[in-house]
Amino acid sequence: xxxxxxxxxxxxxxxxHEGWERxxxxxxxxxxxxxxxxxxxxxDAAGVNDKSRLVDVCCGxxxxxxxxxxxxxxxxxxxxxxxxxxLARSRVDGAEFIEGDAQALPFDDAEFDxxxxxxxxxxxxxxxxxxxxxxxVVRPGGRIAVSVWEPPSPGNGFGLLYDSIRAHxxxxxxxxxxxDFFQFSDDTRMTELLRDAxxxxxxxxxxxxxxxxxxxxxxxxxxxxxxxxxxGLILAQTPAVQARIRAAVIDGMGTFRAVHxxxxxxxxxxxxxxxxx
Numbered sequence: 001x002x003x004x005x006x007x008x009x010x011x012x013x014x015x016x017h018e019g020w021e022r023x024x025x026x027x028x029x030x031x032x033x034x035x036x037x038x039x040x041x042x043x044d045a046a047g048v049n050d051k052s053r054l055v056d057v058c059c060g061x062x063x064x065x066x067x068x069x070x071x072x073x074x075x076x077x078x079x080x081x082x083x084x085x086x087l088a089r090s091r092v093d094g095a096e097f098i099e100g101d102a103q104a105l106p107f108d109d110a111e112f113d114x115x116x117x118x119x120x121x122x123x124x125x126x127x128x129x130x131x132x133x134x135x136x137v138v139r140p141g142g143r144i145a146v147s148v149w150e151p152p153s154p155g156n157g158f159g160l161l162y163d164s165i166r167a168h169x170x171x172x173x174x175x176x177x178x179x180d181f182f183q184f185s186d187d188t189r190m191t192e193l194l195r196d197a198x199x200x201x202x203x204x205x206x207x208x209x210x211x212x213x214x215x216x217x218x219x220x221x222x223x224x225x226x227x228x229x230x231x232g233l234i235l236a237q238t239p240a241v242q243a244r245i246r247a248a249v250i251d252g253m254g255t256f257r258a259v260h261x262x263x264x265x266x267x268x269x270x271x272x273x274x275x276x277x
Contacts, residue, residue: 003193004179009125011176016123017080019228024083026226028061028091035118038147038207038269039067045145045203045273046114048073055112057102057134058120062088062095068116069094076112078102102130110139117146119269122181123228131197138276144199145273150206151185157211157219157265158182160255164248165233173236178229190272199274207269212262213253219265220249 006012020027042064048054050072056065059077061084068075075095079085080102088097100106102117102124115134121127134144152159165171184190187204194202213219224231234242256265 003126003128003196004183005127006125006177006179008176012125012178015176015232016178016228019232020079020081020123021083023226023228023231024061024081024087026222027084028087030222030226032061032063034209034211034267035269036063036067037209038271039064039118041205041207041269042116042118042145042147042271043068043071043073045143045205045271046116047143048114048116052113053111055105055107055115055134055137056095057105057115057117057130058123059088059097060084060118060120062092062097064116064118065095065097066092076107078105103133105133105137107137109136110142111137113139113142115142115144119147119149121146121184122148122179125179127179127184128193128196131193135197135199135276140276142276143273144194144197144276145271146184146194147207147269147271148184148190149182150268150270151182154255155266157223157256157267160219160249160252160265161223161230164245164252165230167248168241168244169233169237170241171233173233175229175232175236181229184272185270187270190270194272194274197274198277200277202272202274204273205271207271209267209269211265211267213265214262216250216253216257216261216263217246218263219253220246 052073056077065077
């Protein structure tokens with residue numbers, strides 16, 4: 001399988017790093033209501049228990065690390081964003097958090113029993129390199145699990161956002177090239193990614209997640225504040241186009257309205273896992 005990588009890896013890495021230094025607090029407030037919903041499924045896929053030495057790669061503000069410490073695991077979280085690490089240290093007791101590069105992990109071979117990466121590989125210039133590092137630092141017989149978003153569709157939040165962007169935006173904007181955000185959101189490609197990394201006993205599962213908002217504007221506004229690539233693409237448009245994108249997302253939120261101006265937006269995840277031989 002040909003895995004798409006950034007053709008501007010240094011520029012893309014800088015773009016992502018600068019973006020997450022800005023966005024980590026907003027991500028914690030917004031996605032912090034969402035991604036913990038799949039944390040236990042991710043940890044189950046990695047076989048994490050109270051005897052596990054776990055590395056949480058691209059740990060962000062520590063959502064998965066917190067769930068792992070609650071199981072009694074010995075957790076080390078790593079992220080390239082100082083802002084994210086500061087948040088993780090403040091919200092998760094009993095875990096170690098360090099700044100570092102997911103594509104060059106500062107750990108010895110076979111140092112951990114398991115490795116997880118929650119929605120992180122999709123932000124790397126070279127996801128296969130990041131996964132290879134996770135495999136390297138896990139002992140033989142240990143498990144590796146990663147999560148990504150399911151593909152955009154009319155029935156989920158990313159589908160509404162990107163349909164609105166495609167309908168109104170100029171996609172040929174001057175942003176550093178990044179790999180396809182959803183390239184592993186397919187059973188075949190996720191399986192091939194894990195198999196090419198040398199993993200065995202590969203398994204895939206879906207994890208339903210729902211983002212709940214009070215108000216039709218909230219999906220657009222929170223994504224704008226708490227993402228990097230989507231924000232960059234939207235802000236590269238003219239003010240008039242930005243307004244049309246926002247209006248289109250707001251208009252589409254009617255699909256997800258529950259009661260009393262509450263909106264329940266599906267944001268499902270895919271989890272892939274395997275065993276290091």
